[in-house]
Amino acid sequence: MFNELRRLDEWTAPNPLENIREFKISESEMAYLTIEKIRTLLAKCENNRSKDLTAIVKICSATGAQ
Numbered sequence: 768m769f770n771e772l773r774r775l776d777e778w779t780a781p782n783p784l785e786n787i788r789e790f791k792i793s794e795s796e797m798a799y800l801t802i803e804k805i806r807t808l809l810a811k812c813e814n815n816r817s818k819d820l821t822a823i824v825k826i827c828s829a830t831g832a833q
Contacts, residue, residue, distance in 0.1 A: 812822075 769785075772778035800808065805828070812821040826832075 797831075 768781040769778055773782065808824060809821060812824050815821075
């Protein structure tokens with residue numbers, strides 16, 4: 768992220784994460800929600816005070832974001 772910000776001239780300081788070693792994580796198997804779980808999730812989102820939460824969850828679900 769900081770490298771990209773520097774490339775865009777949005778960050779002029781050194782990259783604070785430059786000396787941090789990258790860590791490896793094993794890929795996990797994709798999991799899917801059932802229709803009922805999706806309905807429950809969206810209902811809970813709609814009851815939340817954040818008006819953007821439902822839209823964010825729908826976008827994440829549609830794009831496969833975790």
